[in-house]
Amino acid sequence: xxxxxxxxxxxxxxxxxxxxxxxxxxxxxxxxxxxxxxxxxxxxxxxxxxxxxxxxxxxxxxxxxxxxxxxxxxxxxxxxxxxxxxxxxxxxxxxxxxxxxxxxxxxxxxxxxxxxxxxxxxxxxxxxxxxxxxxxxxxxxxxxxxxxxxxxxxxxxxxxxxxxxxxxxxxxxxxxxxxxxxxxxxxxxxxxxxxxxxxxxxxxxxxxxxxxxxxxxxxxxxxxxxxxxxxxxxxxxxxxxxxxxxxxxxxxxxxxxxxxxxxxxxxxxxxxxxxxxxxxxxxxxxxxxxxxxxxxxxxxxxxxxxxxxxxxxxxxxxxxxxxxxxxxxxxxxxxxxxxxxxxxxxxxxxxxxxxxxxxxxxxxxxxxxxxxxxxxxxxxxxxxxxxxxxxxxxxxxxxxxxxxxxxxxxxxxxxxxxxxxxxxxxxxxxxxxx
Numbered sequence: 001x002x003x004x005x006x007x008x009x010x011x012x013x014x015x016x017x018x019x020x021x022x023x024x025x026x027x028x029x030x031x032x033x034x035x036x037x038x039x040x041x042x043x044x045x046x047x048x049x050x051x052x053x054x055x056x057x058x059x060x061x062x063x064x065x066x067x068x069x070x071x072x073x074x075x076x077x078x079x080x081x082x083x084x085x086x087x088x089x090x091x092x093x094x095x096x097x098x099x100x101x102x103x104x105x106x107x108x109x110x111x112x113x114x115x116x117x118x119x120x121x122x123x124x125x126x127x128x129x130x131x132x133x134x135x136x137x138x139x140x141x142x143x144x145x146x147x148x149x150x151x152x153x154x155x156x157x158x159x160x161x162x163x164x165x166x167x168x169x170x171x172x173x174x175x176x177x178x179x180x181x182x183x184x185x186x187x188x189x190x191x192x193x194x195x196x197x198x199x200x201x202x203x204x205x206x207x208x209x210x211x212x213x214x215x216x217x218x219x220x221x222x223x224x225x226x227x228x229x230x231x232x233x234x235x236x237x238x239x240x241x242x243x244x245x246x247x248x249x250x251x252x253x254x255x256x257x258x259x260x261x262x263x264x265x266x267x268x269x270x271x272x273x274x275x276x277x278x279x280x281x282x283x284x285x286x287x288x289x290x291x292x293x294x295x296x297x298x299x300x301x302x303x304x305x306x307x308x309x310x311x312x313x314x315x316x317x318x319x320x321x322x323x324x325x326x327x328x329x330x331x332x333x334x335x336x337x338x339x340x341x342x343x344x345x346x347x348x349x350x351x352x353x354x355x356x357x358x359x360x361x362x363x364x365x366x367x368x369x370x371x372x373x374x375x376x377x378x379x380x381x382x383x384x385x386x387x388x389x390x391x392x393x394x395x396x397x398x399x400x401x402x403x404x405x406x407x408x409x410x411x412x413x414x415x416x417x418x419x420x421x422x423x424x425x426x427x428x429x430x431x432x433x434x
């Protein structure tokens with residue numbers, strides 16, 4: 001049989017297997033059976049290296065990249081699994097910041113295609129198995145694994161990590177995870193394993209009891225990271241974020257310049273730092289020099305994009321993949337601190353997005369360029385435009401992200417600001433345009 005090309009392989013993965021990012025709930029499976037069978041078939045690749053498991057509504061991707069950056073700086077060969085990707089499938093699976101080789105993707109699918117066709121796993125289940133197998137083949141020292149959605153029933157939840165990290169809990173994917181923060185936290189708490197320490201980035205009143213009870217049930221030590229680390233802004237502007245970090249009564253890091261410049265990153269730092277402390281207790285050697293260098297070079301070391309990313313300065317162009325209520329609340333706070341003559345917002349959402357939770361947060365003095373990403377799950381542009389009018393948001397509709405962005409560039413002056421977001425897929429198409 002003629003080997004598949006990379007494009008043929010990607011077409012097979014996207015079109016032969018149910019894919020949540022494109023199709024929505026039809027691709028969501030409420031059990032781990034396929035992943036367990038797939039891993040057994042591959043001879044349990046995820047058991048051949050230690051791992052860190054990260055769940056949460058907001059901040060889990062940034063936290064995963066940050067921990068990976070520090071581990072790389074400390075000299076460890078580090079696997080990193082995240083989702084979704086922005087531009088190319090291989091971004092989901094990285095070793096020391098380098099995406100999985102395209103030929104390795106082709107080899108995996110070609111070698112196991114008969115099994116995949118018989119098992120009929122989802123796109124995500126196949127991708128998780130591929131990542132585990134690739135990390136074993138690359139002989140990583142440690143892998144940082146980000147949950148796709150939820151935790152308890154997520155395909156990544158077959159691993160037994162050195163530690164679990166749970167970031168900020170907010171409202172997202174409520175049709176699958178529940179309609180209260182406590183219910184959502186219950187799903188995220190599913191990654192807490194027997195006698196495996198768990199770090200919770202934020203102490204949230206609605207969720208702390210859920211995590212405490214689950215940790216007690218699993219006989220796991222639990223650490224609320226904000227009890228150990230306090231973070232204060234020393235300086236913040238578009239493209240630059242400097243923080244002072246105190247541990248207990250001691251100033252641990254003064255004037256730490258972060259490469260991820262969204263203000264919401266400050267909420268992630270306590271969990272990141274506490275997780276690194278626990279890895280040190282488990283035999284890793286990570287010192288302050290590694291932490292400082294890693295956190296000031298996250299994007300460079302891991303290739304992370306789309307987190308309050310500064311695209312240009314005249315006009316100021318910012319993109320961010322945050323797409324739920326909590327993420328938008330933090331993003332709008334930071335936009336309030338940006339100086340500009342006029343704010344232009346290029347926005348598109350997925351069809352299942354509850355606009356009533358997001359649109360009220362948006363500034364009414366901005367001019368909106370509504371658009372529709374090129375995926376089946378994209379919200380219809382007429383629906384978005386009509387809903388925006390109901391919240392007194394003025395603007396214009398465009399059929400594509402490219403049309404909306406190019407229009408913004410054509411009308412914006414050097415002193416203006418253009419924000420691009422609403423969906424990972426909108427930011428991904430911006431990345432293609434750039």
